[in-house]
Amino acid sequence: MPGEGKLSLNALALPLVKRLEAEAERLGAHVIRMPSGATVVDMGVEAPGGLEAGLRLVEICMGGLGRASLSWLSIGGLVLPAVSVFTDAPALATLGAQMAGWKLELSGRIVLGSGPARALVRKPKRIYRALGHEEEPSAIAILALEADELPDDAFLRSVAELCGIGPGGLHVLVASLRSPAGVIQVVGRAVEACLLKLLNLDVDVLSVRGALGLTPLPPPHPDPDVCMGRVNDAILYGSIVHLWADVDDDTAKLMAEKAPSCTSSAYGKPFLTIYEEAGRDFYAIDPAIFAPAHVVVSSLKSGRSYVAGELNEELITSSFGISAL
Numbered sequence: 001m002p003g004e005g006k007l008s009l010n011a012l013a014l015p016l017v018k019r020l021e022a023e024a025e026r027l028g029a030h031v032i033r034m035p036s037g038a039t040v041v042d043m044g045v046e047a048p049g050g051l052e053a054g055l056r057l058v059e060i061c062m063g064g065l066g067r068a069s070l071s072w073l074s075i076g077g078l079v080l081p082a083v084s085v086f087t088d089a090p091a092l093a094t095l096g097a098q099m100a101g102w103k104l105e106l107s108g109r110i111v112l113g114s115g116p117a118r119a120l121v122r123k124p125k126r127i128y129r130a131l132g133h134e135e136e137p138s139a140i141a142i143l144a145l146e147a148d149e150l151p152d153d154a155f156l157r158s159v160a161e162l163c164g165i166g167p168g169g170l171h172v173l174v175a176s177l178r179s180p181a182g183v184i185q186v187v188g189r190a191v192e193a194c195l196l197k198l199l200n201l202d203v204d205v206l207s208v209r210g211a212l213g214l215t216p217l218p219p220p221h222p223d224p225d226v227c228m229g230r231v232n233d234a235i236l237y238g239s240i241v242h243l244w245a246d247v248d249d250d251t252a253k254l255m256a257e258k259a260p261s262c263t264s265s266a267y268g269k270p271f272l273t274i275y276e277e278a279g280r281d282f283y284a285i286d287p288a289i290f291a292p293a294h295v296v297v298s299s300l301k302s303g304r305s306y307v308a309g310e311l312n313e314e315l316i317t318s319s320f321g322i323s324a325l
Helices: 007-024 051-061 090-098 117-121 125-131 151-163 180-187 191-202 224-238 251-258 273-275 312-320
Strands: 003-005 030-033 039-042 067-076 078-087 102-108 109-114 133-135 141-145 170-175 208-216 239-247 294-299 307-308
Touching: 003 180, 007 051, 007 090, 007 117, 007 141, 007 170, 007 224, 030 109, 051 067, 051 090, 051 125, 051 141, 051 151, 051 170, 051 180, 051 208, 067 090, 067 208, 067 312, 078 090, 078 191, 078 312, 090 125, 090 191, 102 117, 117 133, 117 151, 125 133, 125 170, 133 191, 133 224, 151 170, 170 180, 170 191, 170 273, 170 307, 180 224, 191 208, 208 224, 224 312, 239 251, 251 294, 251 307
Parallel strands: 003 133, 039 170, 141 170, 239 294
Antiparallel strands: 030 039, 067 078, 078 208, 102 109, 109 141, 208 239, 294 307
Protein backbone atom coordinates (compact mmCIF):
# COMPACT_ATOMS: atom_id res chain seq x y z
CA MET A 1 0.00 0.00 0.00
CA PRO A 2 1.55 3.38 -0.96
CA GLY A 3 2.37 5.51 2.05
CA GLU A 4 4.12 2.89 4.16
CA GLY A 5 7.91 2.77 3.92
CA LYS A 6 9.97 4.11 1.06
CA LEU A 7 8.67 5.26 -2.30
CA SER A 8 9.61 8.06 -4.66
CA LEU A 9 6.73 10.46 -5.18
CA ASN A 10 8.99 12.52 -7.42
CA ALA A 11 9.69 9.51 -9.67
CA LEU A 12 5.97 8.69 -9.83
CA ALA A 13 5.11 12.24 -10.88
CA LEU A 14 7.95 12.70 -13.37
CA PRO A 15 6.19 11.05 -16.36
CA LEU A 16 3.25 13.42 -15.81
CA VAL A 17 5.61 16.40 -15.78
CA LYS A 18 7.38 15.23 -18.95
CA ARG A 19 4.04 14.82 -20.72
CA LEU A 20 2.94 18.28 -19.55
CA GLU A 21 6.14 19.83 -20.87
CA ALA A 22 5.80 18.03 -24.19
CA GLU A 23 2.22 19.31 -24.63
CA ALA A 24 2.78 22.74 -23.10
CA GLU A 25 1.83 24.80 -26.14
CA ARG A 26 -1.54 23.06 -26.51
CA LEU A 27 -2.20 23.47 -22.78
CA GLY A 28 -1.45 27.18 -22.73
CA ALA A 29 1.78 26.72 -20.74
CA HIS A 30 5.33 27.88 -21.37
CA VAL A 31 8.41 25.75 -20.64
CA ILE A 32 11.46 27.79 -19.64
CA ARG A 33 14.91 26.21 -19.42
CA MET A 34 16.85 28.35 -16.97
CA PRO A 35 20.63 29.01 -17.14
CA SER A 36 21.09 26.89 -14.00
CA GLY A 37 19.57 23.92 -15.84
CA ALA A 38 16.33 23.99 -13.84
CA THR A 39 13.00 23.85 -15.68
CA VAL A 40 10.18 26.29 -14.96
CA VAL A 41 6.70 25.62 -16.35
CA ASP A 42 4.57 28.76 -16.47
CA MET A 43 0.98 27.59 -16.16
CA GLY A 44 -0.73 30.89 -15.48
CA VAL A 45 1.61 33.79 -14.71
CA GLU A 46 2.65 35.14 -18.10
CA ALA A 47 1.23 32.12 -19.93
CA PRO A 48 -2.57 31.85 -20.15
CA GLY A 49 -2.84 28.34 -18.70
CA GLY A 50 -6.21 26.61 -18.96
CA LEU A 51 -8.63 24.08 -17.55
CA GLU A 52 -6.73 21.00 -18.67
CA ALA A 53 -3.47 22.48 -17.45
CA GLY A 54 -5.07 22.89 -14.02
CA LEU A 55 -6.19 19.26 -13.94
CA ARG A 56 -2.67 18.15 -14.89
CA LEU A 57 -1.28 20.35 -12.11
CA VAL A 58 -3.55 18.71 -9.52
CA GLU A 59 -2.41 15.23 -10.54
CA ILE A 60 1.27 16.21 -10.46
CA CYS A 61 0.84 17.83 -7.04
CA MET A 62 -0.61 14.51 -5.82
CA GLY A 63 2.58 12.73 -6.80
CA GLY A 64 0.91 10.70 -9.53
CA LEU A 65 -1.29 8.98 -6.94
CA GLY A 66 -4.56 10.70 -7.84
CA ARG A 67 -6.70 11.70 -10.78
CA ALA A 68 -8.60 14.89 -11.50
CA SER A 69 -11.39 15.72 -13.94
CA LEU A 70 -14.13 18.25 -14.56
CA SER A 71 -17.69 17.44 -13.54
CA TRP A 72 -20.96 19.14 -12.52
CA LEU A 73 -22.47 19.88 -9.12
CA SER A 74 -26.02 21.01 -8.33
CA ILE A 75 -26.07 23.93 -5.88
CA GLY A 76 -29.03 26.17 -5.12
CA GLY A 77 -31.02 24.97 -8.12
CA LEU A 78 -28.06 25.67 -10.42
CA VAL A 79 -25.75 23.19 -12.08
CA LEU A 80 -22.18 24.46 -11.67
CA PRO A 81 -18.89 23.19 -13.11
CA ALA A 82 -16.87 21.28 -10.55
CA VAL A 83 -13.48 19.66 -10.04
CA SER A 84 -13.51 15.97 -9.11
CA VAL A 85 -10.47 14.31 -7.52
CA PHE A 86 -10.00 10.72 -6.42
CA THR A 87 -7.14 8.64 -5.02
CA ASP A 88 -6.52 5.16 -3.68
CA ALA A 89 -3.65 6.43 -1.52
CA PRO A 90 -5.32 9.44 0.11
CA ALA A 91 -2.94 10.25 2.96
CA LEU A 92 0.26 10.06 0.93
CA ALA A 93 -1.18 11.69 -2.20
CA THR A 94 -2.69 14.66 -0.37
CA LEU A 95 -0.72 15.21 2.84
CA GLY A 96 2.54 13.77 1.57
CA ALA A 97 2.54 15.59 -1.76
CA GLN A 98 -0.39 17.90 -2.57
CA MET A 99 -0.45 19.89 0.67
CA ALA A 100 0.99 23.40 0.38
CA GLY A 101 3.27 22.85 3.34
CA TRP A 102 6.65 24.33 2.39
CA LYS A 103 7.16 28.03 3.16
CA LEU A 104 9.55 29.66 0.70
CA GLU A 105 10.54 33.25 -0.02
CA LEU A 106 10.30 34.57 -3.57
CA SER A 107 11.25 38.21 -4.20
CA GLY A 108 10.64 39.08 -0.56
CA ARG A 109 7.24 37.41 -0.41
CA ILE A 110 6.26 34.15 1.25
CA VAL A 111 4.99 31.56 -1.21
CA LEU A 112 3.83 28.05 -0.36
CA GLY A 113 5.32 25.08 -2.13
CA SER A 114 3.39 21.90 -2.82
CA GLY A 115 4.07 18.74 -4.76
CA PRO A 116 6.48 15.80 -4.39
CA ALA A 117 9.56 17.97 -3.68
CA ARG A 118 8.20 18.49 -0.17
CA ALA A 119 8.88 14.86 0.62
CA LEU A 120 12.60 15.35 -0.01
CA VAL A 121 12.81 18.14 2.58
CA ARG A 122 10.11 16.69 4.85
CA LYS A 123 8.12 19.91 5.18
CA PRO A 124 6.45 19.82 7.63
CA LYS A 125 8.20 16.98 9.42
CA ARG A 126 5.20 16.03 11.57
CA ILE A 127 3.27 15.06 8.44
CA TYR A 128 5.88 12.57 7.29
CA ARG A 129 6.26 11.14 10.78
CA ALA A 130 2.49 10.53 10.83
CA LEU A 131 2.59 8.96 7.37
CA GLY A 132 5.66 6.86 8.11
CA HIS A 133 6.99 7.94 4.74
CA GLU A 134 10.64 8.24 3.80
CA GLU A 135 11.15 9.51 0.27
CA GLU A 136 13.58 7.46 -1.78
CA PRO A 137 16.65 9.52 -2.68
CA SER A 138 16.12 11.10 -6.08
CA ALA A 139 17.95 13.23 -8.65
CA ILE A 140 14.57 14.80 -9.48
CA ALA A 141 12.44 17.25 -7.50
CA ILE A 142 9.01 18.49 -8.61
CA LEU A 143 7.65 21.59 -6.93
CA ALA A 144 4.44 23.57 -7.53
CA LEU A 145 4.03 27.22 -6.55
CA GLU A 146 0.98 29.45 -6.33
CA ALA A 147 2.61 32.76 -7.26
CA ASP A 148 2.14 35.87 -9.37
CA GLU A 149 5.71 35.86 -10.66
CA LEU A 150 8.17 33.33 -12.01
CA PRO A 151 11.17 32.26 -9.93
CA ASP A 152 14.67 33.38 -10.82
CA ASP A 153 17.80 31.26 -10.88
CA ALA A 154 18.85 32.23 -7.35
CA PHE A 155 15.55 30.87 -6.01
CA LEU A 156 15.84 27.71 -8.11
CA ARG A 157 19.42 26.99 -7.04
CA SER A 158 18.41 27.42 -3.41
CA VAL A 159 15.46 25.02 -3.74
CA ALA A 160 17.59 22.44 -5.54
CA GLU A 161 20.21 22.60 -2.81
CA LEU A 162 17.58 22.14 -0.09
CA CYS A 163 16.26 19.10 -1.99
CA GLY A 164 19.77 17.67 -2.25
CA ILE A 165 19.82 17.63 -6.04
CA GLY A 166 21.49 19.49 -8.88
CA PRO A 167 19.47 22.32 -10.46
CA GLY A 168 19.13 20.31 -13.68
CA GLY A 169 16.83 17.89 -11.89
CA LEU A 170 14.44 20.56 -10.61
CA HIS A 171 11.03 21.14 -12.22
CA VAL A 172 8.98 24.04 -10.85
CA LEU A 173 5.37 24.52 -11.98
CA VAL A 174 3.92 27.98 -11.33
CA ALA A 175 0.33 29.20 -11.57
CA SER A 176 -1.29 32.40 -10.36
CA LEU A 177 -4.66 32.32 -8.63
CA ARG A 178 -5.78 34.69 -11.40
CA SER A 179 -5.42 31.84 -13.92
CA PRO A 180 -7.73 28.88 -14.59
CA ALA A 181 -4.97 26.43 -13.69
CA GLY A 182 -4.29 28.24 -10.43
CA VAL A 183 -7.95 28.16 -9.42
CA ILE A 184 -8.34 24.47 -10.27
CA GLN A 185 -5.26 23.43 -8.31
CA VAL A 186 -6.71 25.09 -5.19
CA VAL A 187 -10.26 23.75 -5.45
CA GLY A 188 -8.81 20.31 -6.14
CA ARG A 189 -7.76 20.14 -2.48
CA ALA A 190 -11.00 19.14 -0.74
CA VAL A 191 -9.71 15.66 0.17
CA GLU A 192 -6.46 17.18 1.41
CA ALA A 193 -8.35 19.64 3.63
CA CYS A 194 -10.46 16.81 5.04
CA LEU A 195 -7.51 14.55 5.87
CA LEU A 196 -5.44 17.36 7.37
CA LYS A 197 -8.30 18.23 9.70
CA LEU A 198 -8.67 14.58 10.70
CA LEU A 199 -4.91 14.29 11.27
CA ASN A 200 -5.03 17.33 13.54
CA LEU A 201 -7.78 15.52 15.49
CA ASP A 202 -5.41 12.55 15.98
CA VAL A 203 -7.27 10.29 13.55
CA ASP A 204 -5.13 7.62 11.88
CA VAL A 205 -5.33 8.95 8.32
CA LEU A 206 -3.58 5.84 6.98
CA SER A 207 -6.83 3.98 7.73
CA VAL A 208 -8.44 5.88 4.84
CA ARG A 209 -8.08 3.58 1.84
CA GLY A 210 -9.86 5.63 -0.80
CA ALA A 211 -11.21 9.15 -1.20
CA LEU A 212 -13.21 11.22 -3.65
CA GLY A 213 -13.74 14.96 -3.54
CA LEU A 214 -16.04 17.20 -5.58
CA THR A 215 -15.81 21.00 -5.41
CA PRO A 216 -17.57 23.70 -7.45
CA LEU A 217 -15.28 25.65 -9.77
CA PRO A 218 -15.68 29.38 -9.09
CA PRO A 219 -15.71 31.90 -11.94
CA PRO A 220 -12.68 34.20 -12.30
CA HIS A 221 -12.60 37.71 -10.89
CA PRO A 222 -10.20 40.62 -11.61
CA ASP A 223 -9.68 41.31 -7.88
CA PRO A 224 -7.16 38.81 -6.42
CA ASP A 225 -8.72 39.05 -2.96
CA VAL A 226 -12.11 38.08 -4.37
CA CYS A 227 -10.49 35.15 -6.20
CA MET A 228 -8.89 34.00 -2.95
CA GLY A 229 -12.22 34.28 -1.16
CA ARG A 230 -14.06 32.34 -3.85
CA VAL A 231 -11.69 29.36 -3.97
CA ASN A 232 -11.82 29.01 -0.19
CA ASP A 233 -15.61 29.38 -0.11
CA ALA A 234 -15.81 26.68 -2.79
CA ILE A 235 -14.18 24.16 -0.44
CA LEU A 236 -15.55 25.37 2.91
CA TYR A 237 -19.16 25.71 1.76
CA GLY A 238 -19.52 23.80 -1.51
CA SER A 239 -17.37 20.66 -1.46
CA ILE A 240 -18.26 17.03 -0.87
CA VAL A 241 -15.74 14.42 0.29
CA HIS A 242 -16.37 10.67 0.55
CA LEU A 243 -13.86 8.57 2.47
CA TRP A 244 -13.61 4.78 2.57
CA ALA A 245 -11.85 3.87 5.82
CA ASP A 246 -10.73 0.64 7.46
CA VAL A 247 -12.26 1.61 10.81
CA ASP A 248 -15.11 0.48 13.05
CA ASP A 249 -18.49 2.22 13.20
CA ASP A 250 -17.67 4.39 16.21
CA THR A 251 -14.55 5.76 14.54
CA ALA A 252 -16.28 6.28 11.19
CA LYS A 253 -19.09 8.17 12.92
CA LEU A 254 -16.60 10.33 14.83
CA MET A 255 -14.66 11.10 11.64
CA ALA A 256 -17.81 12.21 9.85
CA GLU A 257 -18.95 14.34 12.78
CA LYS A 258 -15.63 16.13 13.24
CA ALA A 259 -14.52 16.62 9.63
CA PRO A 260 -16.89 19.24 8.09
CA SER A 261 -16.25 22.98 8.16
CA CYS A 262 -19.48 23.59 10.10
CA THR A 263 -17.71 22.47 13.31
CA SER A 264 -15.79 25.78 13.31
CA SER A 265 -16.97 28.87 15.20
CA ALA A 266 -16.06 30.88 12.08
CA TYR A 267 -18.51 28.94 9.91
CA GLY A 268 -21.22 30.85 8.05
CA LYS A 269 -19.23 33.90 6.96
CA PRO A 270 -17.66 34.40 3.52
CA PHE A 271 -14.01 33.47 3.73
CA LEU A 272 -12.90 36.95 2.74
CA THR A 273 -14.75 38.30 5.80
CA ILE A 274 -13.11 35.67 8.03
CA TYR A 275 -9.72 36.62 6.58
CA GLU A 276 -10.25 40.35 7.18
CA GLU A 277 -11.46 39.75 10.75
CA ALA A 278 -8.27 37.77 11.39
CA GLY A 279 -6.14 40.73 10.35
CA ARG A 280 -5.42 39.10 6.97
CA ASP A 281 -3.39 36.45 8.82
CA PHE A 282 -4.22 32.88 7.78
CA TYR A 283 -2.64 31.54 10.96
CA ALA A 284 -5.01 33.59 13.13
CA ILE A 285 -8.05 31.85 11.58
CA ASP A 286 -9.66 28.91 13.39
CA PRO A 287 -8.06 25.93 11.59
CA ALA A 288 -11.29 23.92 11.95
CA ILE A 289 -12.85 26.00 9.17
CA PHE A 290 -10.41 24.64 6.59
CA ALA A 291 -12.46 21.59 5.71
CA PRO A 292 -15.04 20.34 3.22
CA ALA A 293 -18.69 21.28 3.63
CA HIS A 294 -20.18 17.78 3.42
CA VAL A 295 -18.44 14.55 4.47
CA VAL A 296 -19.35 10.89 4.09
CA VAL A 297 -17.30 8.19 5.81
CA SER A 298 -17.88 4.56 4.88
CA SER A 299 -16.60 1.90 7.24
CA LEU A 300 -14.93 -0.96 5.40
CA LYS A 301 -15.38 -3.09 8.53
CA SER A 302 -19.17 -2.80 8.79
CA GLY A 303 -20.36 -1.50 5.42
CA ARG A 304 -22.17 1.38 7.09
CA SER A 305 -21.75 5.02 6.08
CA TYR A 306 -22.03 8.17 8.16
CA VAL A 307 -22.88 11.61 6.77
CA ALA A 308 -22.38 15.07 8.26
CA GLY A 309 -22.36 18.69 7.14
CA GLU A 310 -24.17 20.22 4.19
CA LEU A 311 -23.65 22.51 1.22
CA ASN A 312 -24.26 26.17 1.97
CA GLU A 313 -26.00 27.02 -1.26
CA GLU A 314 -26.83 30.65 -0.42
CA LEU A 315 -23.24 31.50 0.49
CA ILE A 316 -21.81 29.82 -2.61
CA THR A 317 -24.12 31.58 -5.06
CA SER A 318 -23.43 34.92 -3.35
CA SER A 319 -19.66 34.36 -3.26
CA PHE A 320 -19.55 33.31 -6.91
CA GLY A 321 -21.54 36.38 -7.97
CA ILE A 322 -24.33 34.30 -9.54
CA SER A 323 -27.66 35.92 -10.33
CA ALA A 324 -30.53 33.85 -11.67
CA LEU A 325 -32.43 35.67 -14.47
